[in-house]
Amino acid sequence: MPATNPDGGWGAQRTPLPAPPLRLDPAQCDGELDAVVLRTFVVSTLPPDERRALRERLAPDERARLTAEMAGPEGERLLTVRAGLRLRLGQMLDADPAAVVMDDGPCPHCDRLHDRTACSPAGRRLHFATVWQGDLIVYAVCRFPVGLGLAVTDEPGREAWLRGRKPARLAAYREGVARGRCSRPRDGSVEYIVRYVDTAPEYGCVV
Numbered sequence: 001m002p003a004t005n006p007d008g009g010w011g012a013q014r015t016p017l018p019a020p021p022l023r024l025d026p027a028q029c030d031g032e033l034d035a036v037v038l039r040t041f042v043v044s045t046l047p048p049d050e051r052r053a054l055r056e057r058l059a060p061d062e063r064a065r066l067t068a069e070m071a072g073p074e075g076e077r078l079l080t081v082r083a084g085l086r087l088r089l090g091q092m093l094d095a096d097p098a099a100v101v102m103d104d105g106p107c108p109h110c111d112r113l114h115d116r117t118a119c120s121p122a123g124r125r126l127h128f129a130t131v132w133q134g135d136l137i138v139y140a141v142c143r144f145p146v147g148l149g150l151a152v153t154d155e156p157g158r159e160a161w162l163r164g165r166k167p168a169r170l171a172a173y174r175e176g177v178a179r180g181r182c183s184r185p186r187d188g189s190v191e192y193i194v195r196y197v198d199t200a201p202e203y204g205c206v207v
Contacts, residue, residue: 036142037092038197041084043077044135051076054083057090057097081137085130088139093120104128110182114175115145129175131207138207147175151206164206169194 046054055063058079066078090097104116119125129140129148140146149171151164173192181190197207 036140036146036195039084039088039139039141041080041137042135043080043137046080051080054087055079057083057086059098077132081130081132084137085128085139088141089118089126089128092126092141093118093122093124095120095122095124107179107182109180112174112182114147114177114182115179116175129172131171133205136205145176145178147172147177148207149173149175153204153206156204160204161206165196168196168206 043051058066062082063079066082067075069075069078085102086097086100089095089100089102093100099121101119102116103118104113106112107114115127116129117125117127126141126143127145128142129146131138131148131150133150133152136150138148138150140148149168151168151171153160153164172194176192178190
C-alpha cells in the first residue's frame with residue numbers, strides 16, 4: 001500500500017487480501033473467505049416466531065443468565081445474538097446447538113476477550129468471533145483464531161468508509177490473537193491476514 005494509506009502503521013505495510021462481497025440483505029447469507037465462514041443476521045427482519053425459535057436453542061439457565069445481564073431491547077438482542085451463534089456453530093460442528101461448549105470468557109493470561117472457541121461433544125473445535133451494531137449481527141467461524149471489527153461510518157461515501165477501516169481493523173486484530181501469545185512478546189513467525197469485506201453502501205459500515 002502507498003505511504004498515504006489512511007490506516008497507517010502496520011496497515012501501511014500489509015495489503016488486505018481481496019474478499020467477495022458480503023451482501024447485507026434481509027435474508028441470512030453466507031460469504032466464504034477460504035477457511036473463514038461469515039454469517040449475518042439483520043434482527044429487525046426476523047419475524048417474532050423465528051426469534052422465539054432461535055431463543056429456544058439456548059439452555060434455560062443460559063437464557064436466564066443472559067436475560068439477567070441485560071434487560072429490555074438490548075437484552076432481547078443479546079439473546080438473539082447468542083442463539084444465532086449456537087445455531088451456526090451447531091451446524092458447522094455437526095452437533096446439537098445446545099450441546100456445543102463455548103469458551104468465550106476472559107482470557108486467563110490477560111483477562112481480555114479474545115480467541116473464543118467452541119467444541120462439540122465429539123471433540124471437534126472451531127474458533128469464532130461475533131460483532132453487532134444495532135440490527136446487524138456478523139459471525140465469523142474458522143479453524144484458527146479469528147477476530148471481527150465493525151465500524152459504523154458517520155456518513156455515506158468513500159472518505160467515511162476509509163476513516164472506518166482503522167478502528168475496524170484494530171478491533172479485529174485484538175480479537176484474533178491466540179490465547180497464550182497475549183502475555184508474551186509478539187511472535188514474528190505468526191501470519192496475520194486482514195480482509196476488508198465489501199458491504200452494501202446503505203449499511204454505512206466497515207467489516
